[in-house]
Amino acid sequence: MIKNITIYICIFVFSIKYIYGQQAALVEVDKVKLDTPNQEIPIIGSLRSKKITNIMAPVEGKVDNVYVEEGDIVKKGQLLAQIDNKNYKYFLDIAISNEIKASSNYEIAKLETFNNKLDLDRMLALKNSSAFNQSKYDKLNTLNDILKSKEKVALSELNVSQNLKNIATLNLNKSNTKALYSGIIEEKYIEIGEFVSTGNKMFQLISKEQLEVVAEVPSFRTFNLSIGNNIKFSTTDGVELNGIIRAIGKKENLKTRTVKLFLDFDNKKNKLNRNLIIDENVNILIPISSNQSYLTIHKDAILKREGLSLAYVVKEKKVEIRPLRLGEAVGNRFIVLSGVKENDLAVIKGNERLRPGQSISVKLIEAIK
Numbered sequence: 001m002i003k004n005i006t007i008y009i010c011i012f013v014f015s016i017k018y019i020y021g022q023q024a025a026l027v028e029v030d031k032v033k034l035d036t037p038n039q040e041i042p043i044i045g046s047l048r049s050k051k052i053t054n055i056m057a058p059v060e061g062k063v064d065n066v067y068v069e070e071g072d073i074v075k076k077g078q079l080l081a082q083i084d085n086k087n088y089k090y091f092l093d094i095a096i097s098n099e100i101k102a103s104s105n106y107e108i109a110k111l112e113t114f115n116n117k118l119d120l121d122r123m124l125a126l127k128n129s130s131a132f133n134q135s136k137y138d139k140l141n142t143l144n145d146i147l148k149s150k151e152k153v154a155l156s157e158l159n160v161s162q163n164l165k166n167i168a169t170l171n172l173n174k175s176n177t178k179a180l181y182s183g184i185i186e187e188k189y190i191e192i193g194e195f196v197s198t199g200n201k202m203f204q205l206i207s208k209e210q211l212e213v214v215a216e217v218p219s220f221r222t223f224n225l226s227i228g229n230n231i232k233f234s235t236t237d238g239v240e241l242n243g244i245i246r247a248i249g250k251k252e253n254l255k256t257r258t259v260k261l262f263l264d265f266d267n268k269k270n271k272l273n274r275n276l277i278i279d280e281n282v283n284i285l286i287p288i289s290s291n292q293s294y295l296t297i298h299k300d301a302i303l304k305r306e307g308l309s310l311a312y313v314v315k316e317k318k319v320e321i322r323p324l325r326l327g328e329a330v331g332n333r334f335i336v337l338s339g340v341k342e343n344d345l346a347v348i349k350g351n352e353r354l355r356p357g358q359s360i361s362v363k364l365i366e367a368i369k
Helices: 002-022 085-125 134-175
Strands: 025-031 033-035 040-049 052-056 061-066 079-083 176-178 183-188 201-206 211-218 230-235 240-248 258-265 281-287 294-298 303-305 308-315 318-330 333-338 345-349 360-362
Touching: 061 085, 079 085, 079 134, 079 201, 085 134, 134 176, 211 281, 230 258, 294 318, 294 345
Parallel strands: 025 360
Antiparallel strands: 025 345, 033 294, 040 211, 040 281, 052 201, 061 079, 079 176, 183 201, 211 258, 230 240, 230 281, 240 258, 294 333, 303 308, 308 318, 308 345, 318 333
16 A cells, blocks of 8 residues: 555656646747937047137247236237337337338439430430430430439339338237237246247137037947037036037047047037036037947847857747847847847846757747737
8 A cells, every 4th residue: 555655656746847847938038129229328528628829929029018917818909918019119110211211212213214314315316417426325325224223223122121111010010919819818928027039938828718529439439420410418517518520530549449529519508607617527428329220139138158148039939049249238238230130039037047949938928929
């Protein structure tokens, strides 16, 4: 009796193991689908003035006056400093006097040529009469050539004196150093009484009106970007602005594998009306694609085995394992470059214990439909 009971128990246990061994694994699935990713990644950039100018001494001499200090806001054409102003005024006065003198000499030369020409013409009129003097005629003719040459010399001297006056006028104007555009004096390098040579730095002028955003962007992130694209960015305290791509660098930084990106923007649309600071950091949102559709797979479908990305795909109520080549992460999905096709059902739950060829039972029936 006991022996028969033991046999029945063994049969029962074996039957239970057999039934459960053949039972299909319960899994959840998700479709592989075409998506148009609308994802942006943050890149740190900085604000930069489009106009940063070192104002150099245009002439040499002693600094007579300095009218601004560091931090002063100036307007275009505003007088910043004077360099040996009186000295350059004297040079201009001398140049004007030389021009007047040269102009007078030229007028005298023209009159002498004119008077000699009158005598020459009168002598020529007497050529067929007894009053004609060949010797005098020859002298007048030779003198006419000499006076014409003197007239040309006088004209050349007048042109030289006029150009010297123009140079003196330019130097006088340049001795009054003025702001090239409206902005702020960021640095001042001179003091009253100092001697400056032509080309010495005097001021650094920065425009706070014409700003741009500059960022070092990973090279591969620029492949889908084009000049004119709209790019959002914000300051660390939440000032949100819209930029337009002005330029994309054509040279890669070999150390960082990045390319420069330049954004123009309208500072007047700064809703918080906060003064933006040159070189402050901003967060730029770079789109990862340009309205292009990609196959995507749910992140929970991905299994990592020995450095490979794998996924179980449902095939006639069984599963087969597929090696994948993945692209960017897009939210809770990955762009998949190869390994699956559109509408494949990828196992996203219960896939950790599956074996290739194993029968499965799909929990999300609507996903199969």
